[in-house]
Amino acid sequence: MSGIYVHIPFCRSKCGYCAFFSTAAISKYLPPFPEALAEEARQRNGELRSAPDTLYIGGGTPSLLSPDEIARVVTGVAEALDFDPSGLREFTIEANPDDVTPEKAEAWKALGVNRVSLGLQSLDDDELRIIGRRHSADGAVEAFGLLQSFFRNISVDLIFGLPGQTADSWLRSLRRALDLRPQHLSAYSLSFEERTRFTLMRDRGEIAEADERLSEGMYRSLAAMTREAGMEHYEISNFALPGFRSVHNSSYWTGAPYLGLGPAASSYDGHRRRRTNHPSIAAYLRRYGENAADTDCCGEEILTDEELIEEYVLTRLRTAEGIRTADFLSRFGERELQTLLRRAGRIKQSLLRRDADGMALTEEGFFVSDEVILDLI
Numbered sequence: 385m386s387g388i389y390v391h392i393p394f395c396r397s398k399c400g401y402c403a404f405f406s407t408a409a410i411s412k413y414l415p416p417f418p419e420a421l422a423e424e425a426r427q428r429n430g431e432l433r434s435a436p437d438t439l440y441i442g443g444g445t446p447s448l449l450s451p452d453e454i455a456r457v458v459t460g461v462a463e464a465l466d467f468d469p470s471g472l473r474e475f476t477i478e479a480n481p482d483d484v485t486p487e488k489a490e491a492w493k494a495l496g497v498n499r500v501s502l503g504l505q506s507l508d509d510d511e512l513r514i515i516g517r518r519h520s521a522d523g524a525v526e527a528f529g530l531l532q533s534f535f536r537n538i539s540v541d542l543i544f545g546l547p548g549q550t551a552d553s554w555l556r557s558l559r560r561a562l563d564l565r566p567q568h569l570s571a572y573s574l575s576f577e578e579r580t581r582f583t584l585m586r587d588r589g590e591i592a593e594a595d596e597r598l599s600e601g602m603y604r605s606l607a608a609m610t611r612e613a614g615m616e617h618y619e620i621s622n623f624a625l626p627g628f629r630s631v632h633n634s635s636y637w638t639g640a641p642y643l644g645l646g647p648a649a650s651s652y653d654g655h656r657r658r659r660t661n662h663p664s665i666a667a668y669l670r671r672y673g674e675n676a677a678d679t680d681c682c683g684e685e686i687l688t689d690e691e692l693i694e695e696y697v698l699t700r701l702r703t704a705e706g707i708r709t710a711d712f713l714s715r716f717g718e719r720e721l722q723t724l725l726r727r728a729g730r731i732k733q734s735l736l737r738r739d740a741d742g743m744a745l746t747e748e749g750f751f752v753s754d755e756v757i758l759d760l761i
C-alpha cells in the first residue's frame with residue numbers, strides 16, 4: 385500500500401481558522417506550477433518503491449484550477465511516476481463548493497477522479513461568513529447535488545466549536561449534511577492554530593474558544609447521528625458508510641509510505657524517514673521550475689525508536705481498530721509491549737477497551753483521546 389499526495393497551494397482568500405500553507409497570489413505563481421510539480425515527481429521517481437494505490441489532490445484549493453490546469457498537474461505527475469490515474473484504487477480531489485461546475489466535475493471524472501472531498505465546514509450562512517468561506521449553505525447543497533451526478537463517493541467536511549456556533553446550529557448543519565447522504569464525513573473540532581486570523585482575534589478578545597462542555601456535547605451528537613445514519617466511526621474525526629472508508633487517509637494512520645509533492649508537502653518512506661518540502665512557492669519554483677537549480681528543497685527527519693513507538697500509538701489509537709498486540713510485538717519487541725500493557729492497565733476500561741488481541745479507544749475514550757494517548761506514551 386502506498387499513496388501520493390499533491391499539494392495545490394492556492395486559495396482565493398484565507399479562511400479565519402486555516403493554517404494550511406496557501407497563497408492568494410494565484411496569477412503570479414500558478415502558471416508555472418503544474419510543470420514544476422511534474423519536475424519534482426521526475427526528480428523523486430524511485431522514492432516510492434511500489435506502484436501507488438491512491439492519489440490525493442489537496443491544498444489549498446485544487447478545485448480553483450481550470451480543467452486544463454488540473455489535467456496538466458495529473459498527467460505531469462502520472463507520467464513522471466509512471467502510473468495510470470484511472471487505474472488507482474482511490475483518486476480524491478478536494479473541492480470548495482463555489483468552484484464546482486459541470487465542466488470541472490466532468491474533467492475530474494475524465495482524469496480518473498473517483499472520490500471528491502467537499503469542504504462544507506458549516507451549513508449555516510452566518511457561521512460561513514464568520515469563518516470567511518465564500519459559499520452559502522444553499523450553494524454548498526447545490527454543489528453536492530451536482531457532484532452526485534458524476535461521483536458515487538463524496539466526502540463532506542464540517543467543523544464544530546466555531547465562534548458563535550450553538551448546539552442547535554451545529555445540529556442543524558449536521559442534520560442537513562447527513563440528509564445529503566454523503567458516503568463519508570470528516571468532522572473536526574475547531575483548533576486555534578498559530579498565525580491564523582482566528583488566533584489573532586481570540587488574543588484580542590474579539591472571539592472566544594468554544595466552551596469545552598459545548599464541544600463535547602457537539603461531538604457526542606456527531607457520534608450518535610452518524611451512527612443512526614448507518615456510518616462507521618472508524619477514526620476519531622472520520623465516519624463512513626460501509627465500504628467507503630478513505631483508503632488514502634487510512635494509510636497515514638497505518639504507517640504506509642507516501643510521496644508528498646508540492647510546497648509544504650510531507651513524505652514518509654514507511655520506515656523512519658520523513659521529509660517536508662519548504663513552505664515557499666518561490667523556493668519551490670527555484671528548485672523545480674524553469675531553469676531549475678539545485679537549491680535547498682526540504683527538511684528531513686529520521687525517527688528514533690522512541691519516536692516510532694509514539695507515532696505508532698498516536699496514529700493507531702485514532703482508529704477504531706486501535707493497536708493489535710501481534711503487530712506491535714513484531715515491530716517493537718517484548719520489552720516495549722510489556723511497557724505498553726503496563727501503562728494501558730492503569731487506564732479505565734470505559735476509555736480503553738483491551739483484550740488478548742489488542743486495545744482500542746472506546747467511544748467515550750475518543751472524547752478524551754489526547755489524555756489517554758499521553759498516558760500511554
Ligand code: SF4
Binds near residue numbers: 394398402406444
Ligand atoms: S480552509 Fe481550505 S479554502 Fe480556506 S484557506 Fe484553508 S486551504 Fe484555503
